Amino acid sequence: TLRGSEPHEFRDWQPTEVTEMLGDGDVRVYQMSDEQLLVNQVHSDPRRLAVMRAPEDATGTTWVWKSPNVWIGMTATLGDDFVYVRHRVAEEVQYQVSGSRTLRSQNGTVKLESGDFVKIPRGCAFSSEGQSRYISLLSLAPLRRVPEVSRRAEMAERATTPVPARL
Numbered sequence: 001t002l003r004g005s006e007p008h009e010f011r012d013w014q015p016t017e018v019t020e021m022l023g024d025g026d027v028r029v030y031q032m033s034d035e036q037l038l039v040n041q042v043h044s045d046p047r048r049l050a051v052m053r054a055p056e057d058a059t060g061t062t063w064v065w066k067s068p069n070v071w072i073g074m075t076a077t078l079g080d081d082f083v084y085v086r087h088r089v090a091e092e093v094q095y096q097v098s099g100s101r102t103l104r105s106q107n108g109t110v111k112l113e114s115g116d117f118v119k120i121p122r123g124c125a126f127s128s129e130g131q132s133r134y135i136s137l138l139s140l141a142p143l144r145r146v147p148e149v150s151r152r153a154e155m156a157e158r159a160t161t162p163v164p165a166r167l
Contacts, residue, residue, distance in 0.1 A: 002051070003051050010039070015034075015036040017034050052065075054073070054076075058076055059076050059077070060076070061073045061136055062074050070137065071136075071137070071138040073135070074097075074135060074136070075134050076132070077099075079129070079131055080129050084125045084126065085127065086123060086126070087138060088123055090122060090138040090139055090140050091120065091142065091143050092119070092120040093118070093136075093137045094117070094119075094135065094136055094137075095116075095135040095137075096113060097132075097133045099114070099130060099132030101129060101130030104128075104129065105153065107121070107153060108152070108153025109153055112132075112134075119145065
């Protein structure tokens with residue numbers, strides 16, 4: 001599903017000239033910016049923010065953004081999905097949006113609830129069990145964790161039945 005944004009009038013805010021700091025790392029540039037020019041731009045520029053929504057009844061992953069180095073999508077699980085996935089060239093970060101699920105991997109098993117993030121290393125096989133929706137982000141570049149870890153996966157008992165793999 002795709003829809004676009006509409007022009008917005010900012011009530012209770014008066015545009016003014018402000019000093020902005022631009023830059024990256026050690027390079028910083030300060031410049032004056034006229035916010036009124038930015039506000040006026042919305043009426044002359046036909047471009048709008050694009051809003052996407054993965055279908056509510058879709059299962060698996062619906063990719064909504066792709067670049068050469070990053071893919072972002074919504075993944076839905078409906079119950080027991082013991083098909084393992086492994087990304088040989090990308091790390092995956094998952095954000096649990098709704099429901100709960102058990103994530104099983106060669107690095108352990110962990111129960112995920114709404115609001116949880118988990119990073120799956122490159123080459124690690126994983127599968128999910130439970131009814132849930134989560135955001136999937138694949139990255140070719142290594143991702144660095146910023147906050148402290150809140151909990152870790154536990155080692156699971158060895159499976160006794162063969163599991164199909166999707167590599």
